[in-house]
Amino acid sequence: MFGVKGTGDTSGYGGLVRSSEQPGSSQRPFGSYFDEVADELERAYPLFSDAIEKVIVDRGELTLHIKRERLVEVAKILRDTPSLRFEFCLGVSGVHYPNEKGRELHAVYPLLSITNNRRIRLEVSVPESDPHIPSLVEVWAGNNWNERETYDMFGIIFDGHPALTRILMPDDWPGHPQRKDYPLGGIEVEYKGAVIPPPDRRRSYR
Amino acid sequence: MSSTDFRDPYASARETTEGTVYSVTGGDWDQTATEIGANKEERVVVNMGPQHPSTHGVLRLMLELDGETVTECRCGIGYLHTGIEKNCEFRTWTQGVTFVTRMDYLSPIFNETAYCLGVEKLLDITDQIPERATVIRVMMMELNRISSHMVALGTGALELGALSPMLFAFREREKVLDVFEMISGLRMNMAYVRPGGVAQDLPSGAIAKIRETVKDLRKNFKDNEKLLVGNSIWMKRTKDVGYLDLAGCTTLGVTGPVLRATGLPWDLRKTQPYCGYEDYEFDVITATSGDSYARFLIRMQELEQSLRIVEQCADKLEKSEGSPVMVTDKKIAWPAQLALGGDGLGNSLEHIRTIMGESMEALIHHFKLVTEGFRVPAGQVYTAVESPRGELGVHLVSDGGTRPFRVHFREPSFNNLQSTAAMVEGGQIADVVAAVASIDPVMGGVDR
DSSP states (O other): OOOOOSSOOOSOSSOOOOOOOOOOOOOSOOOTTHHHHHHHHHHHOTTHHHHEEEEEEETTEEEEEEOGGGHHHHHHHHHHSTTTOOOEEOOOEEEEOTTSTTOOEEEEEEEEETTTTEEEEEEEEEOTTSOEEEOOTTTOTTHHHHHHHHHHHHOOEEETOTTOOOSSSOTTOOSOTTSTTSOSSOOOEEETTEEEOOGGGSGGGO | OOTTTOOOTTSOEEEETTEEEEOOOSSOHHHHHHHHHTSSOOOEEEEEOSSOTTSTTTOEEEEEEETTEEEEEEEEOOTTOOOHHHHHTTSOTTTHHHHHTTSSTTOHHHHHHHHHHHHHHHHTOGGGSOHHHHHHHHHHHHHHHHHHHHHHHHHHHHHTTOOHHHHHHHHHHHHHHHHHHHHHSOSSSOOOEETTEESSOOOTTHHHHHHHHHHHHHHHHHHHHHHHTTOHHHHHHHTTOSOOOHHHHHHHTOOTHHHHTTTOOOOHHHHSOOTTGGGSOOOOOOOSSOSHHHHHHHHHHHHHHHHHHHHHHHHHHHHTTTSOSBOSOTTTSOOOOEEEETTEEEEOHHHHHIIIIIOHHHHHHHHHHHHTOOOOOSEEEEEEEEETTEEEEEEEEEOSSSSOSEEEEEOHHHHHHTTHHHHHTTSBHHHHHHHHHHHOOOHHHHHO
16 A cells, blocks of 8 residues: 555555666657757757767656757857757756666756746766766856765766866765765764764763 | 054965965954055955855855956855755655755745656656645645745845845745645645655645635735835846846856846746646736836736735636545555644554554555655656746656666756846846845755
């Protein structure tokens, strides 16, 4: 009734085996304005079939999976072609899928076109062992801080970023907290030479 | 000890490749000023914040000054980072509301609504949300816009040295918070909007209270208008200060009043309506000068538009008295019912009686939903609402489990704050305060 299968774990707290089947790629027609966007992009960008790995239409939203080498080119086309004109890039959100071997780290860019009142989403995936994505700061300067945040939290290195440093965590912080293998809490913090143990290892809690 | 003998261990001069660098912490100004004055090049780096009364919380501005002119400005953020996005991954979808409401603490209802719209889109139940719940959400959001703008105006004026507007603004804000308290039980961080609807229906007498409040607010807003609009000192401090044009806004991803101050009528409530905003009558306020004064005027006039929407909501709510405020699907709707008892708001005794004494199934159901939560089909969505500061977007990823796989907030404060450098460089140091106040960043939202 609540979707628990096989594991027998009905406690409801942790330990449940989670499926992580993301929606697969879609076929034309995509519906809504998505066909038009895809057509225009194909017309303006001859390497479309090479650059776009897959197109996903899910829950009324269009996602274009792009090869990282082609990201900046596609972004420029999306921004500059009059019929596309995505003036706004609303940042970048990292997602860590540890089970997707070879493409663990994803960067998701929501785009907004004020001219055409449309939204689409770009997604780039890279392996954990080689977490490099070209920076989009030269296309949308406002992505500067967002890319720093994603670097800070996921360790994705945005090549060509003017100053890729940590932004929310302290400069000397080890690790990237939003990765799935990074624990919630339980981190020792060193401040001016003194080490403060995590809450669960402080004496009064033992 | 005379002042010349005084040596602060942290304030000393040291030689670097770029020349002598002085660190000044106060106390020995005369001595340092003489020393610096002897140098040909006068370049001072001043740390403004993170503990500075006019930096909206814990914003740190690193200003490089030439005399009183700002030649370079950088922002240091992260002092209020709380890891809310990470925490959300360890709690159920419903519990997430309690976290996200604390991000941008001046507009909690917007955070909650944006998040819940996202969860509902993932669940594909957007069109099953009861009409009354949606109207309550809209009303709460618009009231929240008023309280948030009141803080923006009040603290903005306070930072520029005008104390009285702040007193008036906080008086009005208090009235709005009273309404929040009456409806949700809490003044801030209410966790009132839930996936599927809202936590509880309006208490009796709420509509009358709201109507009275709207009347009061409309009358009292004039106090601030009289104090500031057209005030020559205020205009001298804010006009042509912190200028950012449309091209600057688009390339830096700036939205909200700052964008509308350049003349572009971009308001998601009109352009990409959600929560039935297409059914309300209101105007999108714009200005053309793109400076701090224009942003101030926009916020001032948006108050009236929000009042108009609240009034329309009140009319609708009167008609829909008694209809549900939570989705009917019992697999999603939060089972616990609240009721007002003799000792305040608490669990509904009737509900407790049902689950404890009458129906084993209901008890199991309650227990499972509250401890484990509901499952959300795998996929990702991006939903956006027009918060008082601009586009508040939520990127949610589900892996099919009972807890979010990823929650990311596209905070308007975060993106808008990036434009600080573009606004203040080349201007006077005193204008930094006016520019930052006109962006109205909330550090809880910036750092999350």
